[in-house]
Amino acid sequence: MNKQQCDYHYSFKFIIVGNAGVGKSCLLHQFIEGQFKNNIDSTIGIGFGQKDINYKDNVIRINIWDTAGQESFRSITRAYYRGSIACLLVYDVTKKKTFHHLINWLNEVKQDSSAEIMIVGNKIDQWGREVSQDEGQQLAQQTGCLYLETSARTGENVILAFETLVQRIYTKIQNKEIDLNDPQNGIKLGTMTEVKPVINQSNGNQNSSCC
Secondary structure, eight states, rough: TTTTGGOEEEEEEEEEETTTTHHHHHHHHHHSSSSSSSSOOOOOSSEEEEEEEEETTTEEEEEEEEEEEEEHHHHHHHTTTTTEEEEEEETTTTTTHHHHHHHEEEEEEEEOOOOOOEEEEEESSSOOOOSSSHHHHHHHHTOOEEEOOTTTTTTHHHHHHHHHHHHHHHHHHHOOSOOOTTTTTSEEEOGGGGGGGOSSSSHHHHHOOOO
8 A cells, every 4th residue: 555545644434324315325426526416326235435634633534435225235234334433324304204214224323333423314405395403303312413404416514514523533532432442443543643643642653554
């Protein structure tokens, strides 16, 4: 692996989960490319995207796994829940059935990971809302999740969703609430971590590897 591929302080593994058709791939594309792509085919198994962002003088590389929502791919996609540090749990605000299915998705994610979870109500640009913002916020409070509403089409709150999760994870790292030595925590350290370590100085050198 060349040096350029390792030029970050931390990499975080994100997953995007939810029913088929809720706009998961569109959210990913909007975040990565900064534009809406209307004719995205349904994800077959797993999709992937990557983006580096700067947060508090740290380069954070976000590796994002976009999971298929169809039942036929469930056994494949659940394998990608493991080792994730953050999850965007997405529903369509114009289709209540996608909201009702959130609990099933949430239970699966919690069984297979300890990810920080954000419930995301997507497609707020469309008419015919069937799930109110209050309903979404109430579910998030009941389940201990973050909450945000987005539009993959207009880009509203898309960047904010990812950056909010990054901020939450980074704060946990600083507060030593995450064991950086755990290979399943969804975080990897890049070579730039040596420049400005956030972890304990005594452990900094042995953990500053690129993998």
